[in-house]
Amino acid sequence: MTAQAARSTEQRVADTVRRLEEDVDAWVATASADGEPCMVPLSFLWDGATLLFSTAVNNPTARNLAANGRARVGVGPTRDVVLIECAVQTVPAGDLTDGTKDAFAEKTGFRPGKGYVYFRMTPLWIQAWREANELAGRDLPELTPPR
Known part of the structure:
Protein backbone atom coordinates (compact mmCIF):
# COMPACT_ATOMS: atom_id res chain seq x y z
CA MET A 1 0.00 0.00 0.00
CA THR A 2 1.31 3.43 -0.95
CA ALA A 3 1.00 6.04 1.75
CA GLN A 4 -1.11 9.09 1.00
CA ALA A 5 0.37 12.54 1.38
CA ALA A 6 0.16 13.81 4.94
CA ARG A 7 -2.91 15.97 5.60
CA SER A 8 -2.65 19.55 6.78
CA THR A 9 -3.67 20.26 10.37
CA GLU A 10 -6.84 21.93 9.10
CA GLN A 11 -7.79 18.88 7.03
CA ARG A 12 -6.98 16.53 9.90
CA VAL A 13 -9.19 18.53 12.27
CA ALA A 14 -12.04 18.57 9.72
CA ASP A 15 -11.70 14.81 9.11
CA THR A 16 -11.66 14.15 12.87
CA VAL A 17 -14.79 16.22 13.47
CA SER A 54 -23.97 4.35 27.95
CA THR A 55 -23.46 0.87 29.30
CA ALA A 56 -24.89 -1.46 31.91
CA VAL A 57 -24.23 -0.06 35.37
CA ASN A 58 -22.78 -3.30 36.79
CA ASN A 59 -20.35 -4.31 34.05
CA PRO A 60 -16.56 -3.91 34.39
CA THR A 61 -16.41 -0.91 32.05
CA ALA A 62 -19.01 1.03 34.04
CA ARG A 63 -17.28 0.19 37.33
CA ASN A 64 -13.88 1.23 35.95
CA LEU A 65 -15.19 4.48 34.48
CA ALA A 66 -16.98 5.43 37.70
CA ALA A 67 -13.99 4.56 39.89
CA ASN A 68 -11.16 6.01 37.78
CA GLY A 69 -12.75 8.89 35.92
CA ARG A 70 -10.48 8.25 32.91
CA ALA A 71 -10.73 6.36 29.63
CA ARG A 72 -8.98 6.09 26.31
CA VAL A 73 -11.25 6.01 23.27
CA GLY A 74 -10.37 4.85 19.76
CA VAL A 75 -12.56 5.83 16.80
CA GLY A 76 -12.06 4.66 13.21
CA PRO A 77 -9.99 1.98 11.54
CA THR A 78 -6.29 1.49 12.25
CA ARG A 79 -5.29 3.40 9.11
CA ASP A 80 -7.44 6.42 10.00
CA VAL A 81 -7.46 6.46 13.77
CA VAL A 82 -8.69 9.08 16.21
CA LEU A 83 -7.30 8.43 19.69
CA ILE A 84 -8.79 10.37 22.61
CA GLU A 85 -7.75 10.53 26.27
CA CYS A 86 -10.81 11.48 28.30
CA ALA A 87 -11.88 12.65 31.72
CA VAL A 88 -15.10 10.83 32.60
CA GLN A 89 -18.19 11.97 34.47
CA THR A 90 -20.96 9.53 35.44
CA VAL A 91 -24.35 10.91 34.41
CA PRO A 92 -27.54 9.30 35.74
CA ALA A 93 -30.22 9.10 33.02
CA GLY A 94 -32.43 11.44 35.04
CA ASP A 95 -29.81 14.20 34.72
CA LEU A 96 -30.00 14.23 30.90
CA THR A 97 -32.61 16.16 28.94
CA ASP A 98 -35.09 14.21 26.85
CA GLY A 99 -33.52 15.89 23.81
CA THR A 100 -30.08 14.49 24.66
CA LYS A 101 -31.49 11.00 25.29
CA ASP A 102 -33.41 11.19 22.00
CA ALA A 103 -30.30 12.34 20.10
CA PHE A 104 -28.28 9.48 21.64
CA ALA A 105 -30.95 6.93 20.68
CA GLU A 106 -31.30 8.32 17.15
CA LYS A 107 -27.55 8.25 16.48
CA THR A 108 -26.77 4.90 18.11
CA GLY A 109 -29.98 2.96 17.52
CA PHE A 110 -30.03 2.16 21.24
CA ARG A 111 -32.12 3.69 24.03
CA PRO A 112 -30.60 2.79 27.41
CA GLY A 113 -33.16 1.81 30.01
CA LYS A 114 -33.25 0.57 33.56
CA GLY A 115 -29.88 -0.79 34.69
CA TYR A 116 -27.88 1.51 32.39
CA VAL A 117 -25.88 4.62 33.14
CA TYR A 118 -24.45 7.32 30.90
CA PHE A 119 -20.89 8.59 30.88
CA ARG A 120 -19.89 11.99 29.53
CA MET A 121 -16.29 12.01 28.37
CA THR A 122 -14.40 15.26 27.91
CA PRO A 123 -11.30 15.01 25.70
CA LEU A 124 -8.04 15.88 27.43
CA TRP A 125 -6.15 15.32 24.20
CA ILE A 126 -7.02 14.09 20.72
CA GLN A 127 -4.66 12.58 18.18
CA ALA A 128 -5.41 11.64 14.57
CA TRP A 129 -3.22 9.97 11.97
CA ARG A 130 -3.39 7.63 8.99
CA GLU A 131 0.18 6.57 8.24
CA ALA A 132 3.67 7.10 9.66
CA ASN A 133 3.96 10.33 7.68
CA GLU A 134 1.23 11.83 9.90
CA LEU A 135 2.74 10.89 13.27
CA ALA A 136 4.38 14.29 13.51
CA GLY A 137 1.57 16.73 14.20
CA ARG A 138 -0.93 14.06 15.25
CA ASP A 139 -1.93 16.06 18.35
CA LEU A 140 -5.01 18.20 17.71
CA PRO A 141 -5.21 20.78 20.53
CA GLU A 142 -7.77 22.66 18.41
CA LEU A 143 -10.36 20.06 19.50
CA THR A 144 -9.69 19.99 23.24
CA PRO A 145 -10.70 22.49 25.90
CA PRO A 146 -7.95 24.58 27.48
CA ARG A 147 -6.58 23.10 30.70
Missing part, protein backbone atom coordinates in the same frame (compact mmCIF):
# COMPACT_ATOMS: atom_id res chain seq x y z
CA ARG A 18 -16.54 14.41 10.61
CA ARG A 19 -15.58 11.03 12.10
CA LEU A 20 -16.84 12.06 15.56
CA GLU A 21 -20.11 13.32 14.09
CA GLU A 22 -20.72 10.39 11.72
CA ASP A 23 -19.17 7.28 13.30
CA VAL A 24 -21.41 5.40 15.71
CA ASP A 25 -19.04 3.10 17.59
CA ALA A 26 -15.73 3.42 19.40
CA TRP A 27 -13.38 1.22 21.40
CA VAL A 28 -13.34 2.29 25.06
CA ALA A 29 -10.34 1.22 27.13
CA THR A 30 -10.40 1.34 30.93
CA ALA A 31 -8.54 -0.24 33.82
CA SER A 32 -9.66 -1.54 37.19
CA ALA A 33 -8.19 -0.25 40.45
CA ASP A 34 -5.63 -3.07 40.38
CA GLY A 35 -4.69 -2.36 36.75
CA GLU A 36 -6.73 -5.06 34.99
CA PRO A 37 -7.35 -3.73 31.46
CA CYS A 38 -10.75 -3.78 29.81
CA MET A 39 -11.60 -2.70 26.27
CA VAL A 40 -15.09 -2.84 24.77
CA PRO A 41 -16.93 -1.38 21.78
CA LEU A 42 -19.60 1.16 22.73
CA SER A 43 -21.80 3.50 20.72
CA PHE A 44 -21.46 7.24 21.29
CA LEU A 45 -22.90 10.67 20.63
CA TRP A 46 -20.58 13.62 19.98
CA ASP A 47 -22.04 17.02 20.93
CA GLY A 48 -19.17 19.11 19.57
CA ALA A 49 -17.25 19.10 22.85
CA THR A 50 -17.87 15.79 24.66
CA LEU A 51 -18.65 12.14 23.94
CA LEU A 52 -21.67 10.50 25.55
CA PHE A 53 -21.66 6.73 26.12
